[in-house]
Amino acid sequence: MSHGLKRRSVALLFVTAIVLLYGVVYPNLSVVVSSFQRAGAWTLVNYREILSQRIVIEAIVSSLGLSVATVLFCAVVGVPLAFLFERFTFPGRRIFAALAALPLVLPPLVGTVAFIFLAGETGMLAHGIQNLFGLQSPPWRLRGWPALILFHTYTMYPFFYVLTGAGLRRIDASLAEAARSLGASQTTVLRRVLLPQLTPSLVAAALLTFMTSMASFSAPLLFGGDVRVLTLEIYTARQRGEFVMAITETVILAVISLAALIFFQRYEGTRRFAAAAMKGAPRRRASISSGTVRVLATILAVVFAIVLVLPVATLFLVSFAREGSWTTQTLPSAYTLANYQRLFGDPYAAEVFFNSFTMSAIAAVAALLWSFAVVTVLRRGKNERRFFGEGWRRLLSLLVLVPWALPGTVVAVSVAEAYGEPSLLLGSFVLVGTFWILPVVYFLRFMPLVVRALQASMEQLDPTLEEAAGSLGARAWQRFMRVTLPLVWPGAVAGTLLAFVIALGEYVASVLVFVPANRPISIAIASELRDFNLGAAAAYGVVLIVIISISMMLAGRLERLRG
Amino acid sequence: MPLLSLNAVSRTFGTTRAVDHVSLDVNQGEFFGLLGPSGCGKTTTLRMIAGLEKPDSGSIVFQNEDITNLPPERRGFGMVFQNYALFPHLNVFENVAFGLRARHKTKAEMNERVSSALELVQLSGYGKRAVDELSGGQQQRVAIARAIAIEPALLLFDEPLSNLDVSLREETRSELRELVTRLGLTAVYVTHDQEEAFALCDRISVMVGGRLMQTGRPRELYEQPAEISVASFLGRNNLIKAMRLSSSNTADGEFKTLEGEHTLHLRVKHDDLAPLNKPVYVAIRPEHVELSMNNNNAENSLRGSIREIVFGGATSTVRVDANGLLVEALVLRTNGLEVNQPCNVILPPDHLTLLKNP
Numbered sequence: 001m002s003h004g005l006k007r008r009s010v011a012l013l014f015v016t017a018i019v020l021l022y023g024v025v026y027p028n029l030s031v032v033v034s035s036f037q038r039a040g041a042w043t044l045v046n047y048r049e050i051l052s053q054r055i056v057i058e059a060i061v062s063s064l065g066l067s068v069a070t071v072l073f074c075a076v077v078g079v080p081l082a083f084l085f086e087r088f089t090f091p092g093r094r095i096f097a098a099l100a101a102l103p104l105v106l107p108p109l110v111g112t113v114a115f116i117f118l119a120g121e122t123g124m125l126a127h128g129i130q131n132l133f134g135l136q137s138p139p140w141r142l143r144g145w146p147a148l149i150l151f152h153t154y155t156m157y158p159f160f161y162v163l164t165g166a167g168l169r170r171i172d173a174s175l176a177e178a179a180r181s182l183g184a185s186q187t188t189v190l191r192r193v194l195l196p197q198l199t200p201s202l203v204a205a206a207l208l209t210f211m212t213s214m215a216s217f218s219a220p221l222l223f224g225g226d227v228r229v230l231t232l233e234i235y236t237a238r239q240r241g242e243f244v245m246a247i248t249e250t251v252i253l254a255v256i257s258l259a260a261l262i263f264f265q266r267y268e269g270t271r272r273f274a275a276a277a278m279k280g281a282p283r284r285r286a287s288i289s290s291g292t293v294r295v296l297a298t299i300l301a302v303v304f305a306i307v308l309v310l311p312v313a314t315l316f317l318v319s320f321a322r323e324g325s326w327t328t329q330t331l332p333s334a335y336t337l338a339n340y341q342r343l344f345g346d347p348y349a350a351e352v353f354f355n356s357f358t359m360s361a362i363a364a365v366a367a368l369l370w371s372f373a374v375v376t377v378l379r380r381g382k383n384e385r386r387f388f389g390e391g392w393r394r395l396l397s398l399l400v401l402v403p404w405a406l407p408g409t410v411v412a413v414s415v416a417e418a419y420g421e422p423s424l425l426l427g428s429f430v431l432v433g434t435f436w437i438l439p440v441v442y443f444l445r446f447m448p449l450v451v452r453a454l455q456a457s458m459e460q461l462d463p464t465l466e467e468a469a470g471s472l473g474a475r476a477w478q479r480f481m482r483v484t485l486p487l488v489w490p491g492a493v494a495g496t497l498l499a500f501v502i503a504l505g506e507y508v509a510s511v512l513v514f515v516p517a518n519r520p521i522s523i524a525i526a527s528e529l530r531d532f533n534l535g536a537a538a539a540y541g542v543v544l545i546v547i548i549s550i551s552m553m554l555a556g557r558l559e560r561l562r563g
Numbered sequence: 564m565p566l567l568s569l570n571a572v573s574r575t576f577g578t579t580r581a582v583d584h585v586s587l588d589v590n591q592g593e594f595f596g597l598l599g600p601s602g603c604g605k606t607t608t609l610r611m612i613a614g615l616e617k618p619d620s621g622s623i624v625f626q627n628e629d630i631t632n633l634p635p636e637r638r639g640f641g642m643v644f645q646n647y648a649l650f651p652h653l654n655v656f657e658n659v660a661f662g663l664r665a666r667h668k669t670k671a672e673m674n675e676r677v678s679s680a681l682e683l684v685q686l687s688g689y690g691k692r693a694v695d696e697l698s699g700g701q702q703q704r705v706a707i708a709r710a711i712a713i714e715p716a717l718l719l720f721d722e723p724l725s726n727l728d729v730s731l732r733e734e735t736r737s738e739l740r741e742l743v744t745r746l747g748l749t750a751v752y753v754t755h756d757q758e759e760a761f762a763l764c765d766r767i768s769v770m771v772g773g774r775l776m777q778t779g780r781p782r783e784l785y786e787q788p789a790e791i792s793v794a795s796f797l798g799r800n801n802l803i804k805a806m807r808l809s810s811s812n813t814a815d816g817e818f819k820t821l822e823g824e825h826t827l828h829l830r831v832k833h834d835d836l837a838p839l840n841k842p843v844y845v846a847i848r849p850e851h852v853e854l855s856m857n858n859n860n861a862e863n864s865l866r867g868s869i870r871e872i873v874f875g876g877a878t879s880t881v882r883v884d885a886n887g888l889l890v891e892a893l894v895l896r897t898n899g900l901e902v903n904q905p906c907n908v909i910l911p912p913d914h915l916t917l918l919k920n921p
Contacts, residue, residue: 467615468648470635472662472713479636482661486652 008476009380012373019370020399023444026425027414028254028402034417035248046248059233060252063214066145066229067260070152070213071206077153078160078205081304085161086168089285090294092301099308101162103155105548106312107505109522110541112218113529114311115151116142117318117538120223124314128330143225151219154311156212160205167201168194207264214257215407217508222529230256231409231508238413238512250413254406261405312545319538326534339539349524349540356520359435360503363442367450368496374400375454404448411445412509435518441509446499453495457488494555501548564627566591566749567612567717572621574607581607583773584621589717589751594743596764597753600796604773605753606645606721612751613719614638625717636665641710642719646726647702649694655681655705656690662713680712683742700731707739711746718743720752724759736762757797761785769793786848791918794846801852801890802918803827803845816917818845823888825865829915844918851914852892854881855907856899863910865890869902883908 035046050056085097103111117123121138129139171194179189217231224232230253237246288294319339321332343349374396381393403411419431431437461484469479507522514523521540528537565588574582582604589595597605610616612623614635622631630638641662649658659680663673681687684704694702703723710718723739724732740763743750754760760767761781768778771792777784788794791802805818805827816829821842829845855864867885879897883890883906890908894900 462646462648464644464646464648465650467613467635468642468644468650468709469661469665470615471613471638471640471642471719472709473636473639473665474661475636475665478665482664483650 009377012377015370015373016377016396020396022425023415023440024399024402026423027411027418028406030418030423031247031254031410031414032251034244035251038244046244050245050248050252055228056233056249059228059230059249060256062227063230063253064256066148066152066216066227067210067213069145069149070156071209073149073153074157074160074209075202075206078157079164079202081157082161082164082168084297084300086165087285088297089287090297090301092298092305095305096301096308099305101158102308102312104158104162105501105552106155107502107507107522107541107544107548108155108216109218109507109525110315110505110544111155111311112151112222113525113537113541114315115154115219116222117534118311118314119150124330127328131328131330142223144223144227147223147225148219148227151223152213152216154307156209159208159212160202163201163205163208164198167198171197203264203267207261210260210264211257211405211407214253214260215409215508217407217409217511231407234409234413235512243417246413247417250410254410257406257410258402315538315541315545318534319542321535321538323533323535336535339535340543342536343539343543352519352521352524353543355518356504356522359439359442359518359520360500360506362439363446363503364450364496364500366439366443367447367499368454368492370447371451371454371492371495374451375458378455379458400451401448403444408441408445408506408508409512412441412512415441415444416513432513433515435515437513437515438510438518438520441513442503442506445506445509446503449499449502450492450495453498454488454492457491458484460491461487490558490561494558497551497555497558501551504547505544565589566593566626567751568624569608569612570622570624572608572611572618572623574604574611574616574618580773582611582618585770585773585775586621587768587775587778589749592747592749594740594750594752594763594765596760596767597751597770598757598760598767599755599770601755603770605755605770608770609719609721609751609753612717613640613642638717639713639715640717640719641713641715643703643706643710643721643723645722647706647723649702649705649709651694653694654690655686655692655694655697658694658705659690659709659712661709666713676712677708680708683711683746684708699727700735703727703735707742711742711748715748718748718750720750722754725754725756732759739763769796771796786914787916788846789919791844791846794844794916794918799849799891801847801849803847803888803890804842805845806842818843820845820888823865823886825863825885825888827863827910827915828912829917830912831917846916846918847910847914849880849891849893850878851911852890853909853911854883854892854894854900855909856904857907859907859909861907861909862912863915864907865910866905866907868905869900872897872900872902 036042036044038045081096081100085093085100106114119125120142121140123142126138126140126142129135130137175193175197176189179193184192215231216229217235220227220229220232221235230249234246234249234253237243237249288297318326318332320335320337322334322336322338325334326332378393378397381390381396415437416432419426419437421430422428431440465483465487466479469483474482505522506520507526510520510522511526514520521544525537525540528534528540567589569585569587571584571586572582573580573584585604585608587595597608599605607616611618614630614633614637618631622629624630625638650661653661656677659677660673663676668676677690678687681690684707686701686704686708689697689701689705694705697705703726706723724735727735736759752760752763754763764781766778766780767784769776769784769792771790776793777789779787784793785797788797788800794800795802804821806821808817808819808826816831818827818829819825820827827845853861855861858866865885865888867883867888867890869881870884870889871882873880873882874897878893878895881892881894881897881900883892885908890910892908
């Protein structure tokens, strides 16, 4: 390819490296270094002290236990659902299929709040049963292990459902037919043909579920009860002012997360199947022959669809509840628009929305621009080994992924630790305490999403198109502007929108480092909740959900534009 | 002076030598073919000519100028890709105009050149269409129009017809040849289809395993293949293992076949004679083998019996076992022929080719 662009390539490489150095390498290193230091001297005493506390050991065990349990429960729910809805067709199938991924787009804090309104001991279900049977006390308390596992299963089962479904769609129908023609029974086909091919999807789903559960913060905070997980421990340690303890626990959380990532990816690597088949026919969904089973499947689809929608519907209802109208009643007794009027009239609320919008937009746009630099550099590294070695390219992709693999808690704590006082890299400028801390944290947390979206678009791009443009006389810049960019921007912008909406509802990292000048929506929701302004908290959540839905629809449009 | 020269060009991917010291010359106005089985390195060679791949060693010279390190956009060669590589986000007009925009042509000149290019490929009036609305054959024509619109100094084709169905392929083939001749262009054409190469090209280089085996006019390659790989790649061939006889002292070569121990006479030049007592290959095309029912005294007439008769439409193949040596003959009629019937096969010396040792 062309060799005349050395200067531009070097500039891109420089930008890429600087961001990774400031955003990923230095903060993470400084957390690790601080965890091994006390009073300026190297020591293991921090670890020794912390690991001798029962509460910390409990937190580690709880985090791991909760994550493993979450993976198992999500698999048990998600995989059979994927088989049912991907392999068969019956009335009602589409209703569920359309809603299946709904919990994934709920911001964790909003989901948690909705769940409390629905299933908490003062929620609609509990009140309903209490009123129906005239009970003295609520029939259950939404606390501890069962509550956490239930909520995690509700929010994270889509990883298994979506990835298993995608895996099933990829499997060539003729493989199962070939197995049947060779004398294999239905169950043998499932065990020896389908499941082995699904392994990569299942491993990927398990990884995502495990990592998300490990990073989970809102649910343990609001209804974890006695279950103390690491993210919560880190938060409370910081609240108490025990920064060294928080940092050491952060390192432990980061190590567990990265170890899980490596473990799962190892396993995935050994089980990847090359598409050995030629052009295959996708499997058609079979219709269920037995009438009873079909009715059961339909009922199941409708029930699950209702279960999926209920928390959001609850939130919606509560957002219209008049203050004080929902105490012991099953449903609020009086409705009003006051909550929304407050939201749009109150200067405080307006400021919160403005903050979240501005910070998320800054982070998302920066991620979009930067991802072009990273992806260009990575692609050049792949095409031209002379540009830089394969080892460097691997390291670069790894560093880009690190903030994605680390829990939000870790990202926030490490940035706060690195830039909490005058530092080597920023001189006298202290990032912590300024407006910019949150845009930076949002950028770091969500730029891997944008990079991956752009990479996926680039991979779909037929390389001969750029070659054709080159043979027609287009220089590198013209090739990029006139061929590459027009073809990849829908995917990249879709990824950017996704990053934007996730940042909009971000809570885990924000709660650790926000300042009055950049108070985001999630902090406002939490404080309304603390003041028992349930309607106002719900109204914030509904507005977030509406914005997210619109953005996701736009992103979907863009995805189709690309196809 | 050749227009384009490749001098000992090599390219390695990992540990495989994709192209191994390939040298060739292409003359002005020539339709030049690169022919070989898949994986032989012909596409890599073409991509190095286009500048899309850089040779590890060797040089590429165009019009007396070394272009080995020149990026593709500065070579001014038009290229037609196997998958056409049409820009999906641009319509037909914009696809054809792409190279002209890159050259900052005026609007008037661009319009004129695009419409004349579209006219040449019989797609006038298709300018506003989206490329995915077109049939495969039409997309193919757009790709050709796009390449000729820049008035290329050299036109490169990478198996451009392989995605078309058979009838369309033959039609497009003759149109393509006519177009290139009419515009007075020089073309390098990569294909694995021998019939296509023979029909299109003035000269052809046959590549096998990354190396260039033989260059010549289609008829030369077919009738006088220099190597076993060329002989067996281009159509059916009887390859007979034989050894030159030490007693031979005539201008003709006298060989003994290893199977059947027949004595064969070849018209070979003295300096081309094979070394003594070393097995070599002698080749003859099935259509040149004559079949005779009665004993005769023709030169190189071998006694045998029919082993197999394969009906093949216009012509049929008869396999004859001559004392252990299997010879294939192409016949027009199989009337009166039966399996196990004794017969003679005649291998006319004019058609026997001595192949170079591999």
